[in-house]
Amino acid sequence: MTVKHRLFVLTDIENEPDDTQSLVRLLLYSNEIDIEGLVAVTSTWMRHQVCPATIRDVISGYDAVRPKLLRVYSDYPPASQLLAVVGEGVPLYGMEGVGEGHDSQGSEALIAAVDRGGESGRPLHVALWGGANCLAQSLWKVRATRTPKELEDFVGRMTVYGISDQDDAGPWIRRNFPMLPYTVSVHGENDYMGSTWIGFSGQPRNGLPGADKSLISADWIRENVQYGPLGSKYPGVIYGMEGDTPSYLNLIQNGLGDPSRPDFGGWGGRYKRIFDPEARHYHDTCDTVTASDGSTQxxxxxxxxxxxDAVQCDLATRMRWTVEEDMSKLELPPVVVVDGDRSTDFVTRKVKCSETIELDASDSASPSGAKLSFSWFQYKEIGSTLPVPVDVPTFDMHGTANTSKLSITMPKTTAHSPGKWRMDHENGRVYHVILAVTSEGKIPVTRYRRILLDVSP
Structure with a gap:
């Protein structure tokens, strides 16, 4: 059985509708993610108010549809379990709410959740949908009340994904606890348009030329999401759709991402570690893609x-589970099998330069009985030492990139750039190939396998 990732959410819900939207989606994945905290906090946009009642209201919608969800997967948690982890931080802005006398229900619950990770061996993934002062207070208290070794162990049992800095507590945390794994877009105050997460909700008018907006339009959301007891809790878009959702997308074990490797990329975006051996901070990086209008972005x-597109279709599929009476009409994610391996783990192959290998995904299947399509492609940016991956050769896939069996030839050398970049790779290199398998039902559903090709020179 796949071990679930643990999640603790700090949300400035009611600042605008997007937090509520992200929560609706999250509850549809509560069978795949252990939700251990849903805490209402402040942010620069809502400095002196917290709104846990909205969290409880969304959970009431989930409670109404859980019986139907259980027909699909048996491990959707009861609403009572989710309600038990709803809490609130102090209604103060940023560092005003950190220090002596500022413990809160939320900060204490966060400490307890991190401590539980020592028993399970699973880190706690803290998602910052708003400000970070609740997390900062937890760290402040542990530093004040425990030994340095105990503090080190505490910090080592969690990771953070921030949706930009929405108060002054996030920078304080990174300065004071630099070895806490912290993923965040860093930019000028409230200048979000260049951030990674804006790629989920941003429109071409917001600096994303070429991004297909059809599956985030108001009409699409109305038709595919905003219906039924849970979908009706999904509010319309005012500024941007689900800006906070990327913080947990890489926790969904779809064969693509790994939350311990932000640099590998996935549904929740890709980030690279900064040049600082004394800090585990991951910030924005670029991918080069062919956009929906044919342009290169x-x-x-x-x-x-x-x-x-795949993320949105997955949401539409799951929302359909909440209302459909006829089980035969439900779309289910395909099971991707590579060389007999049915897990979602990465597939690793040791290969030699110029060697041709084959990868067989023909045992993949759709539980819904749908026809499957296959797409194998290089994820060139990972492992490249340059802003644009010109140092990564294009593999010869011998015309098999859209078949269930891939034939691929390794490059003649692992070093393709002059100077320092050549030295970086002259002793070997790991290339990433992604397999996307899509069920061709009414709503296409996609799952993946990531293949790591460890090439020796």
Whole structure:
């Protein structure tokens, strides 16, 4: 059985509709993610108010549809379990709410959740949908009340994904606890258009030329999401759709991403570690993609919008589960099998330069009985030492990129750039190939396998 990732959400819900939208989607994946905290906090946009009642209201919609969800997967948690982890931080802005006398229901629950990770061995993934002062207070208290070794162990049991900095507590955390794995877009105050996460909700008018907006339009959302007891809790878009959703998308074990490797990319975007051996901070990086209008686009947002159609179809599929009476009409994710391996783990192959290998995904299947399509492609940006991956050769796939069996020939050498970049790779290199398998039903559903090709020179 796949071990689920643990999630603790800090949300400035009611600042605008997008947090509520992200929560509706999250509950549809509560069978795949262990939700251990849903805490209402402040942010620069809502400085002196927290709104846990809205979280409870969305959970009531989930409670109404859970019986139908259980027909598909048996491990959707009861609403009572989710309600038990709803909490709130102090209604103060940023560092005003950190220090002596500022413990809150939320900060105490966060400490307890991190401590539980020592028993399970699973890190706690903290998602910052708003400000970070609840997390900052937890860290402040642990530093004040435990030994340095205990603090180190505590910090080592969690990761953070921030949707930009929405108060001054996030920068304080990174300065004071630099070895806490922290993924975030860093930019000028409230200047979000260049961030990674904007690739999920951004429109061409918001600096994402070429991004297909048809599956994030108001009409599409109305038809595919906003219906039924849970979907009716999904509000319309005012500024941007689901800006906070990328913070947990890489926790969904779809064969593509790994939350411990932000640099590998996935539905939640791709980030690279900064040049600082004393900090585990991951910031924006670019992917170069062919956009829906045929243009070539390179941006941080592209690391998300390249997957966005599949993410949206997945939401539409799951929302249909909440109302459909006829089980035979439900679309289910395909099971991707590579060389007999049915897990969602990455597939690793040791290969030699110039060697031709084959990968067989013909045992993949759709539980719904739908026809499957296959697409194998290089993810060149990973492992490249340059802003644009010109140092990564294009593999010869011998015309098999859209078949269930891939034939692929490795490059003649692992070093393709002069100077330092050549030295970086002259002793070997790992290339990433992604297999996307899509069920061709009424709503296409996609799952993946990532193949790591470890090439020796």
């Amino acid at each position: 390179a941006s941080a947002g592209a690391t998300i919008f390249r997957w966005r």
